[in-house]
Amino acid sequence: QQQVKQSPQSLIVQKGGISIINCAYENTAFDYFPWYQQFPGKGPALLIAIRPDVSEKKEGRFTISFNKSAKQFSLHIMDSQPGDSATYFCAASRRGGSEKLVFGKGTKLTVNP
Amino acid sequence: GAGVSQSPRYKVAKRGQDVALRCDPISGHVSLFWYQQALGQGPEFLTYFQNEAQLDKSGLPSDRFFAERPEGSVSTLKIQRTQQEDSAVYLCASSSRQGWYEKLFFGSGTQLSVL
Numbered sequence: 001q002q003q004v005k006q007s008p009q010s011l012i013v014q015k016g017g018i019s020i021i022n023c024a025y026e027n028t029a030f031d032y033f034p035w036y037q038q039f040p041g042k043g044p045a046l047l048i049a050i051r052p053d054v055s056e057k058k059e060g061r062f063t064i065s066f067n068k069s070a071k072q073f074s075l076h077i078m079d080s081q082p083g084d085s086a087t088y089f090c091a092a093s094r095r096g097g098s099e100k101l102v103f104g105k106g107t108k109l110t111v112n113p
Numbered sequence: 114g115a116g117v118s119q120s121p122r123y124k125v126a127k128r129g130q131d132v133a134l135r136c137d138p139i140s141g142h143v144s145l146f147w148y149q150q151a152l153g154q155g156p157e158f159l160t161y162f163q164n165e166a167q168l169d170k171s172g173l174p175s176d177r178f179f180a181e182r183p184e185g186s187v188s189t190l191k192i193q194r195t196q197q198e199d200s201a202v203y204l205c206a207s208s209s210r211q212g213w214y215e216k217l218f219f220g221s222g223t224q225l226s227v228l
Contacts, residue, residue: 006155032214043117043204043219044156051213089155097208097215100146100169103155 003027006090006104013111019077021107023090026071030092034101035064035075038087047088048075051096080111115139117220119205125226126195134190134223138207145188146217147180148204156204162188195227 005024013019025033031052036044050057050064050073057064063076077084087108091101118137126132138145144163148156149172158172164185173180177196182188192199202222208215 034214041221043206043221045219046216049214091155095215096213097217098144100158100161100172101148101156101217103157105155106153 003102004090004092004104006107008107009105010108011110013080013109015080015082015111015113017080017111019075019080019084019109019111021075021088021090021109022072023074023104024070024072025092025102027092027094027102028071029094030102031095032093032097033064033066033073034091034093034097035062036089036091036103038089038106044089049097077109080109082111082113085109085111117205117207117218119203119220119223121223122221123224123226125228127228128195128197130195131191131193132195132225134192134203134225136188136190136205136220138186138188138205139209139218140186142207142209142218143185144208144215145182146206146208147188147190148206148219149174150202150204150222152201159190159203192225195225197227200225200227 034049035047038044061078066073090104147159150156161169162182177193179191204222206217206219208217
């Protein structure tokens with residue numbers, strides 16, 4: 001049972017463009033929704049996170065949009081740069097991340113110069 | 114400061130061998146998690162410690178997998194009688210409270226290849 005579904009599997013964007021990655025979850029007990037960025041050979045690193053009482057959170061070029069009724073959330077990367085090329089994972093957890101994270105399958109983003 | 118350190122970085126084992134993977138968390142972090150990441154997939158939860166107590170081991174795939182954190186700091190994930198399907202990257206993470214959420218810091222992982 002996949003509790004967090006992520007799409008697309010891969011994404012190619014031109015430099016300066018907007019990258020959009022979507023996730024859907026099933027468990028309404030989740031209250032913590034982070035996005036992680038992973039470069040080859042490295043562990044995932046927290047990029048940005050949101051809680052369900054907030055509809056949008058922005059940090060620099062990265063924005064999370066959250067739709068509680070649809071049980072969906074998305075990551076928008078504005079002005080995408082070649083250095084953003086990495087694999088992105090959405091995740092969800094209960095108790096503000098104190099419990100185990102359930103990850104999506106990942107999106108490989110390529111930003112062409 | 115130092116992040117989460119995992120060793121070895123790579124491990125090649127013959128099928129049937131036992132392996133031990135080490136995790137040194139960030140100093141002072143109470144919580145420690147182990148995840149398994151298959152090639153091209155997202156990390157999957159294995160087990161969780163709070164100090165030396167193993168509070169959740171629901172993700173361990175079989176009784177061949179065993180984890181410990183005897184002094185509440187360094188943790189070891191042991192896999193007995195390794196099988197080919199155990200080949201994956203094993204990630205360790207420690208966490209600290211950042212206001213409203215628990216932030217996980219991942220190590221670079223141990224890549225296990227079972228031949």
